[in-house]
Structures are given as structure tokens and as C-alpha cells.
Amino acid sequence: MLRETKHLMTETDTRKLTESDAEVTFVGRSNSGKSTLINALCQKKNMARVSQVPGKTRTINVYEVKPYRWIVDLPGYGYAVGSKLGKAEFGPMIEEYLTTRNNLCMVFVILDAVAGPTNLDISMISWLVHNSSPFKIIVNKIDKVGPSKLDVRKKEIADELMVDTADIFWISSKKKIQIEPLQKLIATLLGV
Numbered sequence: 496m497l498r499e500t501k502h503l504m505t506e507t508d509t510r511k512l513t514e515s516d517a518e519v520t521f522v523g524r525s526n527s528g529k530s531t532l533i534n535a536l537c538q539k540k541n542m543a544r545v546s547q548v549p550g551k552t553r554t555i556n557v558y559e560v561k562p563y564r565w566i567v568d569l570p571g572y573g574y575a576v577g578s579k580l581g582k583a584e585f586g587p588m589i590e591e592y593l594t595t596r597n598n599l600c601m602v603f604v605i606l607d608a609v610a611g612p613t614n615l616d617i618s619m620i621s622w623l624v625h626n627s628s629p630f631k632i633i634v635n636k637i638d639k640v641g642p643s644k645l646d647v648r649k650k651e652i653a654d655e656l657m658v659d660t661a662d663i664f665w666i667s668s669k670k671k672i673q674i675e676p677l678q679k680l681i682a683t684l685l686g687v
């Protein structure tokens with residue numbers, strides 16, 4: 496479905512991005528697993544760069560599923576070294592990207608199952624609601640929560656976010672748990 500995805504461009508300036516027909520993006524805390532998830536979705540080992548060190552993705556990385564149909568990997572927030580936080584707290588590059596892309600059809604907000612929603616995640620979600628941006632919440636790294644504790648953890652996170660557990664994608668990018676429903680949604684959103 497998303498297997499033919501290729502790296503298209505890397506930019507530090509959102510104004511240099513060309514037009515797409517449809518794009519989806521991933522935002523979240525640094526180290527929440529955005530790049531790992533993009534690789535899992537596209538069945539790649541090393542297309543998007545992953546690291547043990549937070550702050551790996553410092554640029555906007557565009558991956559092309561089909562011509563003009565994009566998956567965009569953004570820098571993580573909450574990793575302030577070398578970057579001044581902007582007024583929306585998650586950095587000017589992210590905010591500019593989110594406000595200028597005409598064909599952005601979904602923002603996936605990735606949370607870490609162990610860390611749960613941080614203040615920055617909550618402010619990102621509030622910002623998206625406020626700006627009427629379509630978004631979905633993904634909780635990644637569920638493999639790090641013991642199977643016996645998973646249901647309780649899901650309820651805790653959903654309650655903190657004031658949503659239903661069924662409204663969240665619960666996944667593990669590393670162990671490839673529940674990747675397929677997300678692949679299908681992205682393929683539909685991008686019309687591929």
C-alpha cells in the first residue's frame with residue numbers, strides 16, 4: 496500500500512516546500528517514535544532516520560507515496576537545544592508548516608505510551624482543535640506496557656485527553672502492532 500514510498504526532499508524552510516495534492520504529517524515529542532512509525536508504515540528499514548538520541552529529526556522530511564502524495568516527518572518538540580521555542584511552544588517550524596500547507600489532510604499526534612500526554616502534547620492538541628486542523632491521536636510504544644497493564648494504561652491516557660479509548664490508535668512501531676489500520680487510513684486519505 497505505502498511500500499513504494501521514497502524520500503523526496505529535506506528542508507529547513509517550509510516556504511521551500513513545493514505543492515502536493517495531499518499530505519499527512521506526524522507531530523509529537525522528540526523520541527516518541529515518529530520516524531520509526533513512518534518506516535513501519537512504509538515497510539522500510541532506514542528510510543526515515545531513527546536514533547536513541549532525542550532530537551534526531553531536525554528538518555522537514557518529505558516522503559512521496561505516489562507523485563504529489565506525501566507523508567511528512569517533522570522535528571519533535573520538547574527538545575529545545577539549538578532552537579528557540581515559538582509562541583505555540585512547539586517551535587516556529589512546526590507551527591509554520593501546520594498553518595501554511597494547503598493540502599494537509601491529517602495531522603497524526605504521536606504520544607509515548609509510557610510517558611503519556613505531556614503538557615506540550617496537550618498544547619499541541621488544543622492548538623489543533625483551536626485551528627480546526629484535522630488530527631488523530633496515536634499512542635506508540637505500547638510494547639513497553641505489560642499486557643496485563645495495557646487496558647488500565649489505555650483508560651488513563653484516554654481520560655487525560657478526555658476522549659474515548661476507541662478514538663485513539665494504540666500501536667507499536669517497533670513490534671509492528673496495529674500498523675495495518677493506520678496504513679489503510681493513510682492510503683485512503685492520500686487517495687493511493
Ligand SMILES: Nc1nc2c(ncn2[C@@H]2O[C@H](COP(=O)(O)OP(=O)(O)OP(=O)(O)O)[C@@H](O)[C@H]2O)c(=O)[nH]1
Nearest residue numbers: 526527528529530531546550551552571636668669
Ligand atoms: N519499544 C519501542 N521503542 C520504539 C517504538 N517506536 C520507536 N521506538 C524507539 O524510540 C526511539 C526514538 O524513535 P524515533 O523514531 O527516532 O523518534 P522520533 O519521534 O522520530 O524522534 P525525533 O526525530 O527526535 O523527533 C528509537 O530508539 C526507537 O527505536 C516502539 O513502538 N516501541
Ligand SMILES: [Mg+2]
Nearest residue numbers: 529530551552
Ligand atoms: Mg524523527
